[in-house]
Amino acid sequence: MRRPLHIAFIALGMLCAEIAWAKPDLPAATAAFRAGNAAYEQGRYEEAAAAYAKAHAAGAADARVYYNQGNALFRLNRLGGAILAYERARKLAPADPDIEFNLRFARSRIVDKPVEPASNAFTQAVWNLHAGYSLRAGIWTAFGLFALGFAGLAWGLFAGALGRVAAVALSVMAFCGLLAFSPSLWLRVRDQETARRAVVLEPVAELYSGPGEKYELLFRAHEGTVFDIVERRGEWLSVKLPDGKGGFIRARKTGEV
């Protein structure tokens, strides 16, 4: 009887170790981040932006690094780069109000008016619920509900009559919560893994009807405009705006979020 328990504990330990394993060089990244903050505070924005780039090159995909990098680039008047950095930060920490504020602020300075999908108060509230949690927190919440549901069932096997009712109620609530939460989480995971967006980094970028300058020129986008990437064709990206307008743009004129 004891041996299976030992095996289970060892397996659990290995799982936790595996999850905690493979950390990037966070001390080096942190040092670069602090150096960037110091440079920014002294008004050396170019140096600060370089230090933040070094921090995430060391493997720290931390929203704070991208946020601060966005601030430095904004001060340097590189609105495209700033918006790209804020978008990256928002992808990692969607509920952070500072990131949202600075992103909107930077967008208000660009030439092209951002195309926002039409929404009402209800859809906005649903969207806020959907987009307002970090993906990591969402995953562990879902796992917690999942484990709680099974724990309730296990408790029900050993509890008395009253305890069994409570255990089943707990289990049903946990599984219902999981069922309600799963679509949002699934969409978020899909968005994280598949949805790709690009930000125009040059003052002006042309969009053509095909992957080349020989095709019809459709329109021009200016620095900071954000597109959804549909596909990549060599040096060209097929992109579209939320209103459906799209075309092919040179990949080197953009940065991918």
Added chain:
Amino acid sequence: MRAILDRDWKPRRFALGLALLAALGATRAAAAVREAQIGLSTSQAFVGEAVQLQVQVLSDKKEDLPWPKVEGLEPFTVTRNVSYSSSSNITVVNGAVSRNEQFITDFLYTLTPLKSGTFTLGPIRYDHKDFHKDLGNAVLTVTKSESGLSTRSSVSKGRAFVGEQVLFTLRIVPKEGVQSISLPQNLQKLIGQKVFFQQLDKEIAPHTATVDGRETRVFDIRIALFPLIAGPVSLEGIPVEYRQVRRNPGSQGQSMMEAFEDAFFGGGGGRVVTLTAVAAPLRMEALPLPPGAPAGFTGSVGNYSLSARLDKNTAAAGDAVTLTIRIRGNGQPKSITRPVLPPLPYFEVYEPEESAETVVEGASLWTTKTFKYVLIPSREGVQTLQGISFPYFDPQRRSYLTAGAPALTLKVTPGKAGSGGGFIAQREISELGSDIRYLKQLPSEDALLRDDADLPYHHAGFYGLVLLPPLALAGAFALRRRRDRLRSDTAYSRRTQAASKLRKRLKAARAAQAAGQGREFYRALSESLLAFAGDKLNQEFRGLTHPEALVRLERRGAAAETAEAYDALMQRCDFVLFAGIAPSGEEMQRDLEAGEKLLGRLDKELA
């Protein structure tokens, strides 16, 4: 339909209906051509002059008829067109009214002669079903003539930057008899998508200019071109359409009517013809803009100026002030976009009202865009609006420059809700954040950054962790079943718990051994042996004797050697207990080890 639905419907009646329908269809399909004839708009033309050949077909039904067969069209460029019309004729004979309707299909061939000569158009035939007719020939005499005008096209520069204005001039020098000149509607198609253009002059009016040293009446068509993409730009030859009075090439073949018209209207043998002359194509090169464009550059190339002013110098807090920004330049009109305002923390800024105006000054197109912003100051005092700038590229200096306006000041007095000083309305307080929010710091000196992109589901271990709750539930279920069985099945309960009970009893024996209590030790050992056998045999050990236990153990499948060892150890225990001897510690240790081994064997053999 009703016949079909009727109960007394008969197949014969239905067949009759079908026959009638078929007859009707046959009648409809039999649209017959009644007549066909040809006509030529003129029998004499110049090279390049359009002539129309018409084949008119009369039919009794309106339908799409096939085109006639026309031979001899090789010396012409041909454009085909078809038109339809109808006419009806009502006849009353002896009070009976009859109506005769006929449909006319006109097959029109617009022929433009490519060379001079006498050409026979034909034979021309029309065939459709039962109608077959040879419509004969038409003869057209084409004479060569000198073009009624000469064209000369030029651009102000052969190499220009993307977005820079280039003046394209098409000079037309008309000859005698040219009455009017027009450009084609589809100029965009001719100029191409790589160039934005705007015609400078709304009307093409003649003026006098020196051409080849002589004062000559000319028409100048001026177009401002703005290349949109770097690279070579080809400008196709622009066709210029003109009307000219021409003397007829000869009287031979001239119809009597044409001769009459010439004589009556004073044509003197001349007539007005519409001709087309194509200007020579041009090429130019659009240069890419150099790198290093400043932030906010929107592609404006040329000379630009910017002015900004407030409609008042003093305003009360909460009152509207209009900031007017004017940007004027000779680059592409659409490149002037809304300027970026400096941060205005103490103003509420509304969307601007935009207007644009283009004027021609000299040989350039100038665009002025006006942006009117409504600003509402929220804080009293002297408020400064920092300078507003507009970056552009100057092709003369080949560098990026900035057109700007100096800072503006506005004295803001207390508004209606003000009370002496520091007036800030509640609503406005919430709108004062007009700069980006500050840097993020780490919470402590020893805190490290995170790797937020490293999500749990990227690790195989996470999936193992997900499996744990169902596995734990399965384990709990198995445990519950075992507990239930232990409660309901005594034999099973005693059998499975025999080992744990044995461990407790042997523990008592060890304690006695440690205390040097020989009798207690052998009593505990004897009880352990008997109780273990009783548990395995599902019998209370207190009523079980040593020989009985031995027999039943052998019956349950214990090996003979094991039974012998069991018997020997039990005898040894009985001997010590009943003989009253005091065993040594070594003997007790040996017997304890023998007992443990024996019980281990028994456990396996009776499992």
